[in-house]
Amino acid sequence: MAAPSGPTVPTTTDAPAPPPFGTVPAGVMVVCDVDDGVFGQPQVVPTADISLHPFAHVLHYGSACFEGLKAHRGHDGVVRLFRYERHVERMRRSAELMLLPPPPEDLLRQAIESAVVSNLDVTPAPPGALYVRPMLFGTEANIGAAAAPSRDAKLLVVCSPVGDYFAGGGRPLRLLVETELPRTTPQFGEAKAGANYVMALGVTRRAAAEFGVDQVLFAPGGSVQETGAANFLLIDNDRVVTRALDGSFLHGVTRDSVLTLARDLGYQVEEREITVEELLGWPGEAALAGTAAVLAGVGTLVHEGREVTIGDGAVGPNTERLREALVAIQQGAGDDRHGWRTVVA
Numbered sequence: 001m002a003a004p005s006g007p008t009v010p011t012t013t014d015a016p017a018p019p020p021f022g023t024v025p026a027g028v029m030v031v032c033d034v035d036d037g038v039f040g041q042p043q044v045v046p047t048a049d050i051s052l053h054p055f056a057h058v059l060h061y062g063s064a065c066f067e068g069l070k071a072h073r074g075h076d077g078v079v080r081l082f083r084y085e086r087h088v089e090r091m092r093r094s095a096e097l098m099l100l101p102p103p104p105e106d107l108l109r110q111a112i113e114s115a116v117v118s119n120l121d122v123t124p125a126p127p128g129a130l131y132v133r134p135m136l137f138g139t140e141a142n143i144g145a146a147a148a149p150s151r152d153a154k155l156l157v158v159c160s161p162v163g164d165y166f167a168g169g170g171r172p173l174r175l176l177v178e179t180e181l182p183r184t185t186p187q188f189g190e191a192k193a194g195a196n197y198v199m200a201l202g203v204t205r206r207a208a209a210e211f212g213v214d215q216v217l218f219a220p221g222g223s224v225q226e227t228g229a230a231n232f233l234l235i236d237n238d239r240v241v242t243r244a245l246d247g248s249f250l251h252g253v254t255r256d257s258v259l260t261l262a263r264d265l266g267y268q269v270e271e272r273e274i275t276v277e278e279l280l281g282w283p284g285e286a287a288l289a290g291t292a293a294v295l296a297g298v299g300t301l302v303h304e305g306r307e308v309t310i311g312d313g314a315v316g317p318n319t320e321r322l323r324e325a326l327v328a329i330q331q332g333a334g335d336d337r338h339g340w341r342t343v344v345a
């Protein structure tokens, strides 16, 4: 967004608002060209425009997937990637689903590490982090290839310094429960792909305009799946409940981490179906889990035009507790008992 022109009035009490998530490119990116399925040598280059042939497969037939992970600078100054092997695995899975050549594990790890090491100068102190966005798309220059996968591709790893998503306290979210329209198609539920986002976008925009909600919780056929970009959890003093892994939704690293920490803290973890009926009668807390927001409390649901308050409508204490436990590990505090951190610098 453009800054207003003309003189600005300095305020003494407020720090300048941080730029919105994902709007600040880090100076350096990693690029790797894939030629007939073979990955070349990743190159570290300045973040800048890339060139694509107008016949490139991705521009016509949507062959693209991505990842999103974070490198955290700890209070000790050390920079650590969080569970990046998981993101590497998942990107390979998404690539397969998009019929793109899957990046070799070592190459993708190395590309991610190089991107972080090259952007240490903009990796912020906590609670900020360096958001890392690997992306892969089909570049074969052939608009006749509608029914063929792209054998050529480009792998990029771009980065962006991000602030605390919760600066200002973490307002409880308002979700529309959508029981008819799906988030995506069954065969792409597990893919982290832009195509899924654009499919959910119209539904989410309409819901925002009509009901003033932040997100749509997709529950086709009355069975809760997830929102457009985050997994959904029910939480109370004893339990964390979430949909069991299946092909219908994106298997979040944050979801898995929160479930693991919840078990460590003595919660009972239930991975099973959640019906809309159970959801609307849930007496405890609800939250969204994802890399960007970590764990965000849900305060209100809108279902068939009716508003349902979750708990007392505020971010719940168990949600806060689990979020703090996760953030502490990400920032390097305490034991890394599950081996989730990789020191980069």
Ligand SMILES: *Cc1c(COP(=O)(O)O)cnc(C)c1O
Residues within 6 Å of the ligand: 068, 192, 193, 226, 227, 228, 229, 230, 231, 250, 251, 252, 253, 254, 255, 289, 290, 291, 292
């Ligand atoms: C990325 C993503 C998530 C969250 O996954 P994390 O690994 O926790 O960041 C959830 N749902 C969708 C659709 C996503 O694309």
